[in-house]
Every structure is written in structure tokens, then in C-alpha cells.
Amino acid sequence: MQAMLKGVWRYRAFVVSSVAAELNNRVNRSRLGILWLVIxxxxxxxxxxxxxxxxxxxxxxxIDNQFAYAIYLMAGFLPWYLFTEIVTRCSTMFIENANAMKKIVFPKVTLPVVIAAIAIINNLIFFLAVTLVYLALGHGLSLATLWLPLLILVNTGLATGLGVILGTLNVFIRDVGQMVPIFIQFGFWFTPIVYTANIIPEAYRGALYLNPIYWIVAVHRDVLVFKQAPDPLTLFCLVVLTLIVGALGMFMFKRASPEMVDVL
Structure with missing residues (x-):
């Protein structure tokens, strides 16, 4: 792990230039430019x-607001888009960068770092758009919003760890890449983003609580919708889960890394 972190730091200029190049490509030759990220x-x-x-x-x-459902929706979509962008892109990152990995010497661990950095920037832009819409709807933010950077960090860590696991498996088992979109679609409807958890019969609600994305969305709604600090136990469990998934992802990546280029 320490060697990987040192590799990322040593190639920090590569990471920054890769992030800048991708963001520049997204807005180049586009009249609306960065607005496409929130439209x-x-x-x-x-x-x-x-x-x-x-x-x-x-x-x-x-929520004492006639636009309560729209406010509720946006607070759910904010963490969901960050999570799915990272997982989806990380699941194919080694295959998509196969030529670069064969021809250029650089730490492969920088690939998920670049993806996570771009996703965070996109998410912050989306958050600014959500904030403006909230203000227009008469729903201001509170001091609880100061928890948001930690929530974004936890969400990013969990998504990146899972993405690295899927990306590593996808190099050796290409079926994994085909399964990810199905997993994402199932996850969307298995997470209370467009509906509330209380509409699910109580007998089946326990299965919903096993979904970690449910809790990520819940703590974001605590902060953005209900203007309160996230539940400490929920946040602690999410941090522990993020560390476990991240450690597993790095372990799998480290073990498979020497064979990746040959398989690709």
C-alpha cells in the first residue's frame, strides 16, 4: 500500500495532467461546455x-416545502451519480488503457485515482447546480452541509475500492464488464432514490438495509434535506466498510498487477 501511494505521489504531475486533459476534452468544441455535466x-x-x-x-x-419531492430526489441523485461514475469507469479502466499500459511505464494505480478525481470534480459542479435549485425552491442549506466533504470522501473511497475489484476481475473474466451495467441498474431501483424506504413492506425492508448505497444516500439526505448531522453509527460503519473494500481492492490489484499486461 505504501509503495502504491508513493507511486501516485511520484507521478502526481501525470495524474493532474490526465484530469485536466479529460475535463478539457469534455468542454472542447461544445457550446454549453461544462453545463453538460449537470444537464x-x-x-x-x-x-x-x-x-x-x-x-x-x-x-x-x-420537509415543509411544496417541492419536497424534488428536493428529496436531488439529494439522492447527488451521491448516486458519483458512485456509479466511479464504479462504471473503473470496471473497464485497465482494458481501455491496455495500449498505454504496454507502451508507457507508469503506476497503474494512478488510473483509478484519475477517475476518482474527475468524478469528484463533476460531483462538486453538480452540487453547485443542486444548491442553486434548492435556493430557487426556497430550501436553503445549513451548517450540516459541512459534513458533505467527509461524505463525498467515503462515497468515493467505497466506489473506488469496488471499482478496482471489478476492474481487476474484468481483465481476467470479461463477463464482469457485461454484468456491471446490470448491477448498476439493479442498484438504482434497490436504493431509495426515487421512492422512500417506508413504501417497502416491513417484512422485506431488512434486505434494503443490507445495501450500503442506501446508507450513503441516507446520510446525504440527513445533511442536505433534513439539515442535520449524519447518524454517527451509520457514518462509522460506512467508514469501516470503505476501508475494508478499499483494502480488498488494493490487495487484488497488487496480486494481479504483474499478470495484467500479459493478459491484456
Missing amino acids: SPLVQVAIFALILSAIMRGRIPG
Whole structure:
């Protein structure tokens, strides 16, 4: 682990230039530029809000606002987009960068670092857009928002650890790459993003609590929607889970790294 961190630090200029190059490519030759990063999620929020707001409005206690469902939705989409962007891109990062890995000498561990950095920047831009929409809807932020950097860090760590596991497996078992979109779609509907947990029958609700993304979304909503600090026990469990998944991802990556280039 220490050697990997040293490799990332030694190649920090490579990481920064890679992040800058990708962000520049996204806005190059585009009239709307960086706005494309927030248009898609905000349109998706608007669609769900228009279709389901009448049904869901009365099921969200604790929000004294006629746009309660839209506020609830955006607080769920914010961590979900960060998580899925990292997991999806990390699952194919070694295959997509196979030529570079064969021709250029650089620590392969910088690849997930670049992906995580870009995803965090995208998420911060989306957060600014969400903040502006919240203010327009009459829902201001509170001091509890200061918890958000820690929540983003935990979400990023968990997603990156899982992404490295999937990316490593995908090098040797290509079926993994085909399964990730299915996993993401299932995860979306298995997580209370467009609905509330209380609509699920109590007999089946225990299965929902086994979903770590449910808890990540929940602590984000504590901060952004209900303006309160996240539950300490939930946050502690998420940090422990993130460390375990991250350690497992790094272990698998380290063991498989010498064989990756040959397989690719």
C-alpha cells in the first residue's frame, strides 16, 4: 500500500495532467461546455419529479416545502451519480488503457485515482447546480452541509475500492464488464432514490438495509434535506466498510498487477 501511494505521489504531475486533459476534452468544441455535466442529471430529476411528485409528496415527512419531492430526489441523485461514475469507469479502466499500459511505464494505480478525481470534480459542479435549485425552491442549506466533504470522501473511497475489484476481475473474466451495467441498474431501483424506504413492506425492508448505497444516500439526505448531522453509527460503519473494500481492492490489484499486461 505504501509503495502504491508513493507511486501516485511520484507521478502526481501525470495524474493532474490526465484530469485536466479529460475535463478539457469534455468542454472542447461544445457550446454549453461544462453545463453538460449537470444537464443530464437535472433533466432526470425533473422527469421523475413531474411523474411521481403527486404520489410521493405526502410520503416525505420533515420537509415543509411544496417541492419536497424534488428536493428529496436531488439529494439522492447527488451521491448516486458519483458512485456509479466511479464504479462504471473503473470496471473497464485497465482494458481501455491496455495500449498505454504496454507502451508507457507508469503506476497503474494512478488510473483509478484519475477517475476518482474527475468524478469528484463533476460531483462538486453538480452540487453547485443542486444548491442553486434548492435556493430557487426556497430550501436553503445549513451548517450540516459541512459534513458533505467527509461524505463525498467515503462515497468515493467505497466506489473506488469496488471499482478496482471489478476492474481487476474484468481483465481476467470479461463477463464482469457485461454484468456491471446490470448491477448498476439493479442498484438504482434497490436504493431509495426515487421512492422512500417506508413504501417497502416491513417484512422485506431488512434486505434494503443490507445495501450500503442506501446508507450513503441516507446520510446525504440527513445533511442536505433534513439539515442535520449524519447518524454517527451509520457514518462509522460506512467508514469501516470503505476501508475494508478499499483494502480488498488494493490487495487484488497488487496480486494481479504483474499478470495484467500479459493478459491484456
